[in-house]
Amino acid sequence: MTADKPPYLGFGLGLRPQHYREILEGSPAIDWFEIISENYMIDGGQPLYMLDRIRERYPIVMHGVSLSIASTAPLDLDYLFELKALADRVKPKWISDHLCWTGVHGVNLHDLLPVPYTEEALDHVVERVGQVQDFLGRRLTLENVSSYITYGQSEMTEWEFVSEVARRADCWLLFDVNNVYVSAFNHGFSTDDFLHGVPRDRVVQFHVAGHSHEETHIIDTHDHPVCDEVWDFYREAVAHFGPVSTMIERDDNIPPLAEVVAELDHARAIAREVLGDRAERGRLEAAE
Amino acid sequence: MKSLKEIQDTFQRGILAGDDAILREIKDSDKENRKVLFGVYRNAYVARLAEILGEDYEQVHAYVGDEAFARLVTAYIAANPSDRRSVRWFGRHLPDFVRERDEYAKHPEVAELALLEKALADAFDGPDAEAINIGALAEVAPEDWPQLVFTPHPTAKRFSFNTNAADIWRALKDEAAPPVPKVLPEPQAILVWRQGFTSHFRPFAPEEAMMWDEAAKGVRFSVLCEMVATFGGEDDAELRAATYLKGWLDTGMLAGFALEPSRPVRDRNSPR
Numbered sequence: 096m097t098a099d100k101p102p103y104l105g106f107g108l109g110l111r112p113q114h115y116r117e118i119l120e121g122s123p124a125i126d127w128f129e130i131i132s133e134n135y136m137i138d139g140g141q142p143l144y145m146l147d148r149i150r151e152r153y154p155i156v157m158h159g160v161s162l163s164i165a166s167t168a169p170l171d172l173d174y175l176f177e178l179k180a181l182a183d184r185v186k187p188k189w190i191s192d193h194l195c196w197t198g199v200h201g202v203n204l205h206d207l208l209p210v211p212y213t214e215e216a217l218d219h220v221v222e223r224v225g226q227v228q229d230f231l232g233r234r235l236t237l238e239n240v241s242s243y244i245t246y247g248q249s250e251m252t253e254w255e256f257v258s259e260v261a262r263r264a265d266c267w268l269l270f271d272v273n274n275v276y277v278s279a280f281n282h283g284f285s286t287d288d289f290l291h292g293v294p295r296d297r298v299v300q301f302h303v304a305g306h307s308h309e310e311t312h313i314i315d316t317h318d319h320p321v322c323d324e325v326w327d328f329y330r331e332a333v334a335h336f337g338p339v340s341t342m343i344e345r346d347d348n349i350p351p352l353a354e355v356v357a358e359l360d361h362a363r364a365i366a367r368e369v370l371g372d373r374a375e376r377g378r379l380e381a382a383e
Numbered sequence: 384m385k386s387l388k389e390i391q392d393t394f395q396r397g398i399l400a401g402d403d404a405i406l407r408e409i410k411d412s413d414k415e416n417r418k419v420l421f422g423v424y425r426n427a428y429v430a431r432l433a434e435i436l437g438e439d440y441e442q443v444h445a446y447v448g449d450e451a452f453a454r455l456v457t458a459y460i461a462a463n464p465s466d467r468r469s470v471r472w473f474g475r476h477l478p479d480f481v482r483e484r485d486e487y488a489k490h491p492e493v494a495e496l497a498l499l500e501k502a503l504a505d506a507f508d509g510p511d512a513e514a515i516n517i518g519a520l521a522e523v524a525p526e527d528w529p530q531l532v533f534t535p536h537p538t539a540k541r542f543s544f545n546t547n548a549a550d551i552w553r554a555l556k557d558e559a560a561p562p563v564p565k566v567l568p569e570p571q572a573i574l575v576w577r578q579g580f581t582s583h584f585r586p587f588a589p590e591e592a593m594m595w596d597e598a599a600k601g602v603r604f605s606v607l608c609e610m611v612a613t614f615g616g617e618d619d620a621e622l623r624a625a626t627y628l629k630g631w632l633d634t635g636m637l638a639g640f641a642l643e644p645s646r647p648v649r650d651r652n653s654p655r
Contacts, residue, residue: 139511141580161468311415
């Protein structure tokens with residue numbers, strides 16, 4: 096297993112089909128792209144062709160939604176073989192998925208479902224992360240999810256759970272700034288507690304995204320521009336973690352590329368204000 | 384205390400079957416009660432899959448209208464828990480599901496419209512293969528032509544429609560009023576395939592459909608010509624066969640050819 100920490104890539108976007116042509120024709124100022132792994136687990140056609148072309152010009156990171164690492168159903172070997180085959184083709188800088196489960200008994204609920212934060216769940220997840228990392232021959236990167244419910248049986252906080260998974264399974268973390276904000280609002284914890292509760296040296300990526308506010312709770316919809324409160328928390332996260340590869344995640348109501356690039360530029364500007372030259376320097380060093 | 388496995392079983396039943404037992408395992412927040420909070424997951428499951436079906440079956444939706452389509456997708460989602468890692472495959476049973484519903488017993492065109500949409504989607508991200516064109520056959524000596532056999536493009540798939548669903552699809556795609564649905568006197572042969580990055584379909588006349596089906600089985604060109612002669616008359620049979628073949632080559636329906644019995648000439652997609 097490679098022990099190297101993933102490089103700092105700078106400021107990236109989620110690759111969406113609506114933007115393929117603009118990216119290839121315009122070479123926009125985007126440092127890297129994240130793909131949804133499952134969308135490219137197909138036989139052929141335009142999506143894989145475009146991915147191959149974009150991969151020639153930009154670093155790629157693979158982000159899955161169906162690993163279901165915390166499920167009590169057996170690991171899906173067919174899925175893992177497909178994931179590995181895609182990784183062999185794409186050669187991603189790292190592979191991520193979510194610290195969640197997506198279904199049991201052969202069903203996929205296509206949602207990122209939380210687990211109770213218990214010792215039992217911790218042991219289970221740690222063991223499975225180990226199995227997947229052995230299979231892939233590399234470390235996984237796991238993302239904290241947005242959640243709407245808490246379990247009565249939870250024995251620890253989410254950040255304690257996330258941190259223990261990272262430490263015991265020896266994996267990396269994707270710190271989703273928006274998800275921390277959403278879950279903090281929904282469950283009444285402090286975003287600062289989460290921020291200071293996870294190990295700094297494990298965090299290799301940020302997600303920044305928009306959400307839908309429903310008065311009593313927030314739903315993580317990724318269909319809006321990033322709001323001011325999430326930008327404020329992003330600023331804090333940058334100050335705390337230093338240069339971390341940052342990505343704007345938009346999955347619905349996909350706007351023209353220029354609009355998402357403008358949001359990315361906003362992230363870049365915040366990082367520059369907080370970090371000065373370090374916001375770009377780390378990336379250049381990684382590229383060399 | 385419930386095990387993790389029991390929690391997940393209960394949670395999943397809460398989403399799929401509306402079972403409220405999961406509410407005993409979760410807490411109210413300071414601002415909202417647990418039933419509303421768990422409802423976010425319940426609603427998201429149905430809403431996400433309904434959105435996917437709406438994207439996959441855009442013309443079925445346009446044809447049957449909002450209300451009937453909502454009824455259809457609600458029933459489909461309830462009857463078909465997703466069993467694949469990607470939502471890309473969630474709607475794959477919809478054509479069969481429509482065919483078996485009483486509501487559509489008198490509208491067989493709807494299942495065929497769904498089948499056509501699914502076939503176009505399957506061709507879109509189906510296997511890659513470089514298509515051959517007419518120039519590729521230039522290297523075949525005239526005396527070898529009778530021995531030619533062809534390989535269809537791997538995305539090419541033949542359908543036989545009992546209704547005018549293909550015409551309905553075409554009109555809906557052009558945002559025109561669809562023709563009156565009808566059962567055809569004879570089934571209509573349709574080929575769906577991908578040329579470049581774009582999925583296409585084309586109706587085949589009966590003779591061309593016959594020749595395609597035989598060619599796809601690996602029947603050689605001389606025999607194909609004889610079959611065309613038997614099917615539609617001997618006059619110009621070779622010319623008709625050659626015209627069909629040229630049409631296939633011009634639109635990327637073929638991915639390779641060889642000389643039978645034994646000499647492969649060219650198949651760009653065979654393993655090297």
